[in-house]
Amino acid sequence: xTFTYLRTAVVAAAMSLAAGGASAVDISGAGAxxxxxxxxxxxxxxxxxxxxxxxxxSIGSGGGIKQIKAKTVTFGASDMPxxxxxxQEAGLVQFPxxxxxxxxxxxxxxxxxxxxxxxxxxxxxxxxxxxxxxDDPAIKxxxxxxxxxxxxxxxxxRADGSGTTFLWTDYLSKVSPDWKSKVGANSAVxxxxxxxxxxxxxxxxxxxxTGGAIGYVEYAYAKQNKMSYVDMINxxxxxxxxDSESFKAAAANADWAHSPGFYQILTDQPGAKSWPIAxxxxxxxxxxxxxxxxxxxxxxxxxxxxxxxxxxAAELDYVPLPDAVVALIKKTWAAEIKxxxxxxxxx
Amino acid sequence: xVDVAIEADAxxxxxxxxxxxxLHGLKFHDNMFRRLxxxxxxxxxxxxxxxxxxxxxxxxxxxxxxxxxFLVTQTWNPVTEKxxxxxxIYGTLVTAAIAMAIAVPIGLGVAIFLTELCPYVLRRPxxxxxxxxxxxxxxxxxxxxxxxxxxxxxAHVQPGLIEAFANVPVLSALFAGPPYGIGMLTAGFILAxxxxxxxxSISRDVFDTVPPVLKEAAYGVGSTTWEVVRFIVIPYTRTxxxxxxxxxxxxxxxxxxxxxxxxxxxxxxxxxxxxxGTTISASIANEFTEAVGDLYTSALIELGLILFVMTFIILxxxxxxxxxxxxxxxx
Numbered sequence: 001x002t003f004t005y006l007r008t009a010v011v012a013a014a015m016s017l018a019a020g021g022a023s024a025v026d027i028s029g030a031g032a033x034x035x036x037x038x039x040x041x042x043x044x045x046x047x048x049x050x051x052x053x054x055x056x057x058s059i060g061s062g063g064g065i066k067q068i069k070a071k072t073v074t075f076g077a078s079d080m081p082x083x084x085x086x087x088q089e090a091g092l093v094q095f096p097x098x099x100x101x102x103x104x105x106x107x108x109x110x111x112x113x114x115x116x117x118x119x120x121x122x123x124x125x126x127x128x129x130x131x132x133x134x135d136d137p138a139i140k141x142x143x144x145x146x147x148x149x150x151x152x153x154x155x156x157x158r159a160d161g162s163g164t165t166f167l168w169t170d171y172l173s174k175v176s177p178d179w180k181s182k183v184g185a186n187s188a189v190x191x192x193x194x195x196x197x198x199x200x201x202x203x204x205x206x207x208x209x210t211g212g213a214i215g216y217v218e219y220a221y222a223k224q225n226k227m228s229y230v231d232m233i234n235x236x237x238x239x240x241x242x243d244s245e246s247f248k249a250a251a252a253n254a255d256w257a258h259s260p261g262f263y264q265i266l267t268d269q270p271g272a273k274s275w276p277i278a279x280x281x282x283x284x285x286x287x288x289x290x291x292x293x294x295x296x297x298x299x300x301x302x303x304x305x306x307x308x309x310x311x312x313a314a315e316l317d318y319v320p321l322p323d324a325v326v327a328l329i330k331k332t333w334a335a336e337i338k339x340x341x342x343x344x345x346x347x
Numbered sequence: 348x349v350d351v352a353i354e355a356d357a358x359x360x361x362x363x364x365x366x367x368x369x370l371h372g373l374k375f376h377d378n379m380f381r382r383l384x385x386x387x388x389x390x391x392x393x394x395x396x397x398x399x400x401x402x403x404x405x406x407x408x409x410x411x412x413x414x415x416x417f418l419v420t421q422t423w424n425p426v427t428e429k430x431x432x433x434x435x436i437y438g439t440l441v442t443a444a445i446a447m448a449i450a451v452p453i454g455l456g457v458a459i460f461l462t463e464l465c466p467y468v469l470r471r472p473x474x475x476x477x478x479x480x481x482x483x484x485x486x487x488x489x490x491x492x493x494x495x496x497x498x499x500x501x502a503h504v505q506p507g508l509i510e511a512f513a514n515v516p517v518l519s520a521l522f523a524g525p526p527y528g529i530g531m532l533t534a535g536f537i538l539a540x541x542x543x544x545x546x547x548s549i550s551r552d553v554f555d556t557v558p559p560v561l562k563e564a565a566y567g568v569g570s571t572t573w574e575v576v577r578f579i580v581i582p583y584t585r586t587x588x589x590x591x592x593x594x595x596x597x598x599x600x601x602x603x604x605x606x607x608x609x610x611x612x613x614x615x616x617x618x619x620x621x622x623x624g625t626t627i628s629a630s631i632a633n634e635f636t637e638a639v640g641d642l643y644t645s646a647l648i649e650l651g652l653i654l655f656v657m658t659f660i661i662l663x664x665x666x667x668x669x670x671x672x673x674x675x676x677x678x
Binding site for chain 2: 059060061062063065080152154159160161162183184185186187188189190191194195196197198202205206209210
């Protein structure tokens, strides 16, 4: 009697477990913090539509790269693209999901958002500590009409390693040979000047508090908090404001088709409307995943996100990828991510 | 007769047997207790050993790459992967020194007031306030420091300091530069506030252990309150007070979140206390998540090892000082 009862209970439990497993697959991912809000939003909507959940831990790009290499997650996420050689070595596929970028913000009395315009070389000199006051001739020359005070410039940068810093320093390296040789580009660098603050909110707060400060924050953060941003002069010599148009232009003008592993950093892109400090955030997956079923579910999720996630992304001030790029990504999936039987997981 | 004797004998034997059983049970319990407590003590050693071992193993790549230079180099360049720990070590020591310089006198003052001078009705509220101060999570101090304290310093204190010491030889260098609000001095202030409750509440507790008869005798021969504190209370409680100060110092050296918020996080050594700097724990907290590459991670772990060794050395110095004091007192 007792035995029968027990057996029934165990079998019932096993069945319900199996059933639960079949109806809801949890995709696991880890990495960059920058795209976390949009991944979380997509995951939420996706779960409502399909019943499949996504467990994404925003532990930072470095952690994401380590975890996908250790195969503890289905996908890793990084703000800094891995070089094609490194992808090859680790047997990984890389593709972008959304675009964002960095925006310079200032605290100058009497200067409204977008009133000030800077170009790359001047920005580099400010962050190198070579231009020390706001009425420097180099800044005046770019802003003949603005009333610039003879205030000291206080540089504020990120203290924690960050994809935003990578884009920022990558841009400065591209436009200033001095910056390239003295500092270079990375998610954390040896800053020649200024104070470091933790996170976007730390930088924003320090800039707002300090008269004469200049810093950089993520585009979404600057927009949502209505920060006093600065217009930039791009590669084509045109002055552009940071908005979804100019970020989209930067993504569209990049040569994705000829970049293996989608290795594209969208800084200093050509095009009259391109914002010069943009960048995509990336997903990393194994070419021959250990758990093909989970990988297939992950690809289904991203495929859904490209098709239906644009609106949610725009609401959170991320810039969706151009359709042409999405088509390229899907081609890459079909060609490179394969199950144990050698057949592509996603067509 | 014989029967009775045998019976009595039997009772005696059974009694002895029971006694032996009970004793055996007690012995067993005692043994168990001894092993359990020993196990607890050994766990601590095991954990400590594990921490040291994993710190050393983690930092081997950095030790190999930089050797002793790691300690005396200021460069911290993730791009070229050249790392040196001098700026964080310097920042850790300076901010802790500022904190202790402020917190120890104030903490002792609070404790003396509470135990010797305070009206009875005020003792509990002030005592509870100090303990509450110790219970506030450090992130709260950090946020308060960044949003409230730093702007206040920037607007009202730092300009005054810069101006006041502008013409004094050494101090003008210590208080030079634009008032950022955040910086090493601010970090030191915040740490002082965080450390203060440790120093104050431990000192108060040990001051309370002074036998009243000693104090009464001193007052009886005409000592002032200051003399009683100086010649009776403090000598009697020296060990405990130094213990409290060391506990505070330990917190000041290792505090992370609050410092990260207000120190300015620059890997530079500046003479000026108003300039941004960094500490070991702030660097690790800031950079570990996004540290890509073995050498970078390893350099951060070596920083952790250095902090560990620094704390150990400071504790050892404290022990040595206590030993010397006790020997002097004994002689």
